[in-house]
Amino acid sequence: MPSPQGAPAKSAVVPFEPDASPSPLGSLDIPERWRTVDRSAHAPHIVAVPGEDGTGPVAAALVTARPHTAYLKIVDAVGDVPAAVEAVVAHARDRGLVQVKWEGWTASPEAAAAAGFVPLRPPLSPVEDGAGPDTGYVRWLCDGPGDEPPYYGQTTHFSCGAVTALVAQVHGGTLPREALDREAELTLWRDATNFPACEPVGLGVAVRRAWPSSPVTVHLDTDRPVMLDHYTEKEQEWRALLQRTSRTEAGRTGVPVDPGHLSLAAIRSAIGRREHVLLLVSLAGMQGFDVPHWVLCHGTVPGAVVIEDPWAQAAAGDTWVDAHLLPVPDPSLDAMSVLSADRFRGAVAIGRARQREVSVDEPAGE
Incomplete structure (x- = not known):
């Protein structure tokens, strides 16, 4: 009773x-x-x-x-x-x-x-x-983080970056919910991938190409190619070339690449401005294996940042209920988002879309 x-x-x-x-x-x-x-x-x-x-x-x-x-x-x-x-x-x-x-x-x-x-x-x-x-x-058990984003589980092992970007754009009102599907997931992944993963600069450039009205800033506190340590030297070489190409494209399209270390306080501030932060983390802490993985930071509560994780480990009883509206304490998120031996942090911040001016001869909504 x-x-x-x-x-x-x-x-x-x-x-x-x-x-x-x-x-x-x-x-x-x-x-x-x-x-x-x-x-x-x-x-x-x-x-x-x-x-x-x-x-x-x-x-x-x-x-x-x-x-x-x-x-x-x-x-x-x-x-x-x-x-x-x-x-x-x-x-x-x-x-x-x-x-x-x-x-x-x-x-x-x-x-x-x-x-x-x-x-x-x-x-x-x-x-x-x-x-x-x-x-x-x-x-x-405290004041919640606000509007609930949709939950979408990645349908491949490598499309987490594309999914977090799409969920951010739906949550921000830039993309309708019905547009978030597997075709959209794979289309954005194909534009952002460094084969097979999405590295920060390439992901930021792909977001800018997909949504030109959305302000995008890449945060990456290293100038070397990233997420390549587990490849052989030969396999690293051509992926590194693609990452250098992404940096060139970022400069051409006006996507800033901030070389400073993005702090948890800065992530909280961005969320407070109604921005979305795609954050690269290691799954070692939450799932037990050190694999780079993209999550979406979209809300805050006292002592924790609320994320969307597009992947759940069904074999361990982990489901979308765990991965959706997931509160991660600030110190834990700080630790899991410092990657590799040189301890870099990678993120893509997406601001609120700018409203495009509509001419008097152009039908609204087109």
């Missing part, structure tokens, strides 16, 4: 061990999906609400989260669901976190609303069977 007068339900927090015997969940039935993926990389644990008679828990939730983030995710709640969810929210507050999410495998809109959650917009890209729920919910 939920605690009287709105007091948080007393709970016990224990690691989730799928084969534990005896089970800390007692007689509660748990969904099979709790055991079908290896969630160990995301600190799975049980938040259980004990019964008043001491015979075992009356409610429990499986909770996970990406490392170095500021949220918790309820995979499922069983038993007295309102009590379980209430206990998870209290657990998140105790840890100083800013957000709780709830995957919509079994959660109904009515149950989520009663617990103070609001629905997340469904992804614009299809969710593969078993790779995530069709619905999800969020509850902010």
Whole structure:
């Protein structure tokens, strides 16, 4: 039963061990999906609400989260669901976190609303069977970041840069939601790629070509070619040539390349001006492997920057619900966005589109 007068339900927090015997969940039935993926990389644990008679828990939730983030995710709640969810929210507050999410495998809109959650917009890209729920919910434990951008999961292993740019332009009102699809993703990637990834200058130039009215600034605090360390010398040579060509094109098209180190304070300031920051990060902290990856910084909350990550690791139980509206503490984002041995930071800032003047002979909206 939920605690009287709105007091948080007393709970016990224990690691989730799928084969534990005896089970800390007692007689509660748990969904099979709790055991079908290896969630160990995301600190799975049980938040259980004990019964008043001491015979075992009356409610429990499986909770996970990406490392170095500021949220918790309820995979499922069983038993007295309102009590379980209430206990998870209290657990998140105790840890100083800013957000709780709830995957919509079994959660109904009515149950989520009663617990103070609001629905997340469904992804614009299809969710593969078993790779995530069709619905999800969020509850902010502080003032939220404002307008929710659409979520779009990249459909290739290499098009994250193009996706973050497209989502930024939809969120900023430059591109209609219905234009964000796989054709748009691959078209922009093809213009920006350094084969197969998108490096900062090439991505900034491609954004300027696609949307000439959008102010674009590339931030890159090194003058050497980037994201090439894992290639052989021969493979590096021609990709480096393409990056030098991108710098020439940036100069020709008026895309500034700022060689200074972009600070987290500057990222926050840009977001405060309603700009979007495409930020290059390593996935080592959040996912356990050191791969460069683009995310979109679009909102701020106390102590954290809110990002869109176009990729989720389904094999670890990580879904679009994790990747969407993802709060990352400032120190964590600062650490994960310093890449390679020479510790460079790469970003592309996209400002609000300038309104083009329309002549009296030109139909508006054309």
